[in-house]
Structure formats: structure tokens, C-alpha cells
Amino acid sequence: EAGVAQSPRYKIIEKRQSVAFWCNPISGHATLYWYQQILGQGPKLLIQFQNNGVVDDSQLPKDRFSAERLKGVDSTLKIQPAKLEDSAVYLCASTKTGGKAYGYTFGSGTRLTVV
Amino acid sequence: AQTVTQSQPEMSVQEAETVTLSCTYDTSESDYYLFWYKQPPSRQMILVIRQEAYKQQNATENRFSVNFQKAAKSFSLKISDSQLGDAAMYFCALKGSNYKLTFGKGTLLTVNP
Numbered sequence: 001e002a003g004v005a006q007s008p009r010y011k012i013i014e015k016r017q018s019v020a021f022w023c024n025p026i027s028g029h030a031t032l033y034w035y036q037q038i039l040g041q042g043p044k045l046l047i048q049f050q051n052n053g054v055v056d057d058s059q060l061p062k063d064r065f066s067a068e069r070l071k072g073v074d075s076t077l078k079i080q081p082a083k084l085e086d087s088a089v090y091l092c093a094s095t096k097t098g099g100k101a102y103g104y105t106f107g108s109g110t111r112l113t114v115v
Numbered sequence: 116a117q118t119v120t121q122s123q124p125e126m127s128v129q130e131a132e133t134v135t136l137s138c139t140y141d142t143s144e145s146d147y148y149l150f151w152y153k154q155p156p157s158r159q160m161i162l163v164i165r166q167e168a169y170k171q172q173n174a175t176e177n178r179f180s181v182n183f184q185k186a187a188k189s190f191s192l193k194i195s196d197s198q199l200g201d202a203a204m205y206f207c208a209l210k211g212s213n214y215k216l217t218f219g220k221g222t223l224l225t226v227n228p
Contacts, residue, residue: 003159033215042119042206042218043160056215089158101167103150104216106160 002026004107006092012113018080021110025073025094031055032069033104034077035091043091049075082114117142119209121219128197129227135182136192136222138207145169147211149183149190154204154221163205166190194224202226 005024013019025032030051035043046065048055051072060067064083069075079086089111093104118141128134140149151163166174166183173181178198182191194201207219 031214040220042208042220043216044218045215048215056213091158091160093160101148101165103152103162103165104160109158111158 004092004094004105006090006107006110008110009108010111010113012115013082015084015114016081018078019082019112020076020078021090021092021112023075023077023092023107025075025092026105029094029096029105030072031095031097032075033093033095034067034075035093037089037091037109039088046077079112082112084114087112087114117144117147117209117211117217119207119217119219121207121222123222124220125223125225127225127227128194130197130199132197133193133195134197134224136194136205136207136224138190138192138219140188140190140207140209140219142188142209142211144211147209149181150208150210150216151179151181151190151192152206152208152218153201154206155202160206164192197226199226199228 032049034046037043046060047057047067049069052069067077089109091109093106095102120139147168149166152160153163164176178195180193204221206221208216
């Protein structure tokens, strides 16, 4: 089975510019997550989708971050405008259901550097 | 709110030896799952082992085993016969009724030849 695909793998932008990340989850996985992992810290949940609906975006800085999951498959995460503190790895994960027993399948992430 | 604490930022072990990584957590729930994830330099998080809170028996996956102490809210990972490929960041995580994984800050494991 193909894994969770993310692109780009690396991105360097200047502050105040915009950037977008793409995620393609495992086929049939209804639940999709975006996590932010700042260097030296554990991943922090930004947003959770169930099919194409948002379940939880309480940790998403909505003044600059936005995310969508059209047709319940691919998802994009956008930052506009970027700040220096947005430098991090952005991980996408998916799972078949939201059940407690299921671990997530993660992509390899996008490393964002804001200069 | 649920929290996960990993108090060891870094650990090292000699190849073929055994190492234990510590994790404590806090939750008001009685039904939850605990996980250990491995993150190598490739950045992809890989599930190592999981434990259901209702099961008293400690989970084991080949060279990886856990010591789950529910009353103490402790969930340590033991790696036996350490191999060079075990070198990575290890994250402890908890999933409760909100179905979301909450991670600790991680432990960087170095394996010395």
C-alpha cells in the first residue's frame, strides 16, 4: 500500500511570503491530520479533517494559516504571510477511522525555513 | 487536558546492549491508548509499539517492549539488543476519547558501535 505522500520536501521562503504544502493520504483513510513540529519539540496538532469536513482546528493560527481537503482526499495547508516562528517540519498523517486503537500513518513531512 | 512528558532529551547505548526510554503522562480518562513512535532523520514517524490502558499485560514487538504502570501513569520503552538502525528520535504519545495523538518532546537515542 502506498504511504502518505507530501510535497515539497523542503521549502525556504522569506518572511511575509506565502507557502503551500500538499498531502495525499493513504487511499480509503477518512481522517487526515496536519501537525507542526518545531525543532526539538514533539509534533503539535494543527487541524483534523474527517472526510472533507473540519473536526478540530482549535490550534490553527487562523489569521495566517488555512487548510482545506477538497473531495475528502488530498489536502493543502497554506501560510500567508509567513513569520520566522513558522520554521518547522509540517507533518501530514492519516488513519482509517478516528478510533483510539489506530495509530496514524505519517508522511515524511515538509521542512519549512523562513528567513 | 492530556499531557505527555519525556524527561530524557538524549540517551545513548552501546550496540547489542539494552536501553530504556522513560515517559510519563497525565489524563483523567480510564480508557486510552499509548504509543511509541520512532522518527529517523528521514522524518517519517514510524509506529513502534502500542498499549491499551485496559490491558495489564505489557506489549511486546520483537526487541521492543514496554513497562506500563497505569497507577503511576508511566509508560517506558525497552529496546533490547540495540542495533545501529535504532538510532532516532523516539516519541511517546497518548490517544484518548478525543481520538487525537498528544506527543511528548522526544528522546534522541544514539547507538554507539
